[in-house]
Amino acid sequence: MQKFKVGVVGTGSIGKNHARVLSELPDVEFAAIYDADAATAAEIGGRLGVRAVSSLEEFATLVDAATIATPTPTHFPIAKFLLEKRKHCLVEKPITETTRDATELADLAQSAGLVLQVGHIERFNPVLSALEARLTCPQFIESHRLSPYPNRSIEIGVVLDLMIHDLEIVLHLVRSPVKYVDAVGIAVLSRGEDIANARIRFENGCVANLTASRISPEKMRKIRVFQKDAYLSLDYQSQTGEIHRLEGGQIFRETVEIEKDEPLKRELAAFVECARAGAQPKVTGHQGAAALELAIQITKQIQAAKV
Secondary structure (H helix, E strand, O other), rough: OOEEEEEEEEOOOOHHHHHHHHHHOOEEEEEEEOOOOOOHHHHHHHOOOOEOOHHHHHHHHHHOOEEEEOOHHHHHHHHHHHHHOEEEEEOOOOOOHHHHHHHHHHHHHHHHHOOOOEEOOOHHHHHHHHHHOOOOOOEEEEEEEEEEOOOOOOOOHHHHHHHHHHHHHHHHHOOOOOOEEEEEOOOOOOOOOEEEEEEEEEOOOOOOEEEEEOOOOEEEEEEEEEEEOEEEEEOOOOOOEEEEEEOOOEEEEEEOOOOOOOHHHHHHHHHHHHHHOOOOOOEEHHHHHHHHHHHHHHHHHHHHHHO
């Protein structure tokens, strides 16, 4: 089998991890790296034995597919350029700054028969697979995503930076139109909100309560899903979980068996396989756009409350 040629655009904190994982994937030729910071690209390329190129145009001649891990404002022009060059793309979240741009990319990829995957990495966490296998009809979902101040992605607020992961997951699990959103948030160290809470009611009656903070002294990534006669409590970070069931009037607790693995490795391997086969990815451009639309709605509600 001929190796599939993949490259990375962007060598910041996330892009460096993309490069590391791609260099380890079997049946993949890690063909090129491009970054506006040529020195960083050259350093990573030299360490991994990958060609660092000086332009996006040159990059496009060397790859079949690309992962884009650059600042959010650059996602749209870079992805559009590569899609027009008929390259499959994985774009880190949030997919773009606006839903209009996100929809344009999704439509462009669809019409060209190209894979456009959005980097909602928790969809590849083994914890979520364990949840999906036990899910019936969620009635209430609670999620907490907390982290210390990142000193990156501060051009966007915590909703677009962190909460968007959980928004995409909740939309995926509930699969019902949003009926009502009530959101609050405050800025502490950034211009945008650093801590936020959103309560979302869906048309099917499910309610989701999401909290995200990037000014926490510790990291936390947890989700609890309540359904009839049971609830699941799962930890994305430790990849552990348990289910509580009501049987015969008694509550029984059971540990959820989870086969641990690196979500980024699973995500990039899945992207390569989808691109190679022309298959639909787990998180499509349109799904990424839907998560972005909800995140923007929440962000606007928070901003309006400050006026």
